Amino acid sequence: MKCKKLVSLALALVMVLSLAACGGSGSTTTTEPAPAPAAGSDSGAAAAPAVTTTEMVDDTTGLKIACEPIELSMGCSGTIEGTASGDAVYKYLDEVKEWTDGNFVINFYPSGQLGGDAELIEGVQMGSVDIFMGSPSSQIGLVPELAILDISGLYQNIEQCNEVLSGGVRDQLETYYNKAGLHLGSAFATSFRITSSNKAVNSLADLQGLNIRTQENKYHMAFWKALGANPTPLAFGELYIALQQGMLDAQENPWVSYVGAKLCEVQKYMIFTNHIPFILTYVTSQSKYDSMTDAQKQVLNQFFYSVQKETAEKSPADDLRMQKECEDKYSLSCTDLPQDIWEAYPAATQAVVDLMKQDIDPDLVDSYVAAAKAAVGN
Numbered sequence: 001m002k003c004k005k006l007v008s009l010a011l012a013l014v015m016v017l018s019l020a021a022c023g024g025s026g027s028t029t030t031t032e033p034a035p036a037p038a039a040g041s042d043s044g045a046a047a048a049p050a051v052t053t054t055e056m057v058d059d060t061t062g063l064k065i066a067c068e069p070i071e072l073s074m075g076c077s078g079t080i081e082g083t084a085s086g087d088a089v090y091k092y093l094d095e096v097k098e099w100t101d102g103n104f105v106i107n108f109y110p111s112g113q114l115g116g117d118a119e120l121i122e123g124v125q126m127g128s129v130d131i132f133m134g135s136p137s138s139q140i141g142l143v144p145e146l147a148i149l150d151i152s153g154l155y156q157n158i159e160q161c162n163e164v165l166s167g168g169v170r171d172q173l174e175t176y177y178n179k180a181g182l183h184l185g186s187a188f189a190t191s192f193r194i195t196s197s198n199k200a201v202n203s204l205a206d207l208q209g210l211n212i213r214t215q216e217n218k219y220h221m222a223f224w225k226a227l228g229a230n231p232t233p234l235a236f237g238e239l240y241i242a243l244q245q246g247m248l249d250a251q252e253n254p255w256v257s258y259v260g261a262k263l264c265e266v267q268k269y270m271i272f273t274n275h276i277p278f279i280l281t282y283v284t285s286q287s288k289y290d291s292m293t294d295a296q297k298q299v300l301n302q303f304f305y306s307v308q309k310e311t312a313e314k315s316p317a318d319d320l321r322m323q324k325e326c327e328d329k330y331s332l333s334c335t336d337l338p339q340d341i342w343e344a345y346p347a348a349t350q351a352v353v354d355l356m357k358q359d360i361d362p363d364l365v366d367s368y369v370a371a372a373k374a375a376v377g378n
Helices: 006-022 084-099 117-126 144-150 158-165 168-179 218-226 236-244 255-260 286-291 294-330 339-356 362-376
Strands: 070-075 104-109 131-134 182-197 211-214 230-233 250-253 269-285 333-336
Touching: 084 104, 084 294, 104 294, 117 131, 117 269, 144 168, 144 218, 144 269, 144 339, 144 362, 158 168, 158 182, 158 269, 158 294, 158 362, 168 182, 168 362, 182 255, 182 286, 182 294, 211 218, 211 236, 218 230, 218 339, 250 255, 255 294, 269 286, 269 294, 294 333, 339 362
Parallel strands: 070 104, 070 131, 211 230, 211 250, 269 333
Antiparallel strands: 131 269, 182 250, 182 269
16 A cells, blocks of 8 residues: 555554554554454464554555444535546445444435535534535535635636645634534535536627526625626526526536536536636534544545545546537537636626625635635736
8 A cells, every 4th residue: 555655654663563562552553453362372472463554545455444333424415426526435435444344434315315505514513414525605604714715716727726725724714614613524626617608608798797697605696797797596406497498598517517407408608717616525513523533533534535536636537528428419519718708807806805805804815815826826
């Protein structure tokens, strides 16, 4: 098994062997319990324990973690079967059982079986659901500071966003999660929100008055208003019919939502606006996480890490697959963002920033924007 830090593993092995020799304790590694002596064997000769590093590993082949039995529930509101994120989740739901010889079990309930996003995150806070999988937007009611992730027009690619999320910003957000009684297990971007329309959008002029469905999110709406469009919040479940009947012209979502809801059947054009990264979070309650043993935390953290790594690696190819499917099967016309719309982004972004500073700590907003600019290189 290849670890991220082989030197750390070697040091951990030395510590365990030296502590075993002197009867010490306090090692930072988890060990498999020594097997009971076979009948007739010398019970005084203890078997050497199998050691597992506490660090996250990229290759989980053969990973074993001695773990006390635990069973958790995880819910999400979306349908993820057949997607990069779904494939990763199901793969590692099976693997956690293998790592722990069946002692660590996560029961997964997708497609809103335990409720919508709002009910799920509230369930985590109250303890009726153990893990929430979903976007930050639905959590703003409990953690208002997550609004910074709704600032449009900051990034040129997903790697830049993930660079920011893996740095100090994540630690800042964890502090706010903790105040709400929650623990942020993972936060990462998989792709961008992009815009589909029944009207061609070849310039900024084509956005003027465009009736576009958005989430009921004032920061999303402020961005589109600043660009001249007419943002209209609507429940996602009602979107297909609204587009089909011409009540709305356009909508914005990542590929996975667009294809999953079959919006390719009722839209003609796709514009790669790439205005907001689509971010996935995995959240538990702080009390639940604190109640877990170190070994259980290690398993859960490795699960989050592995799912994040595999989803991020496979999402670009998955997006290209969905794009080709829509182009070939539905004759969807896909185009890059027109230059004059891109040039209008900074002013629209600033409108969102100014609005947001009225609601949450302005210093947090400024530090996030500065981190994004540093990642982009301007």
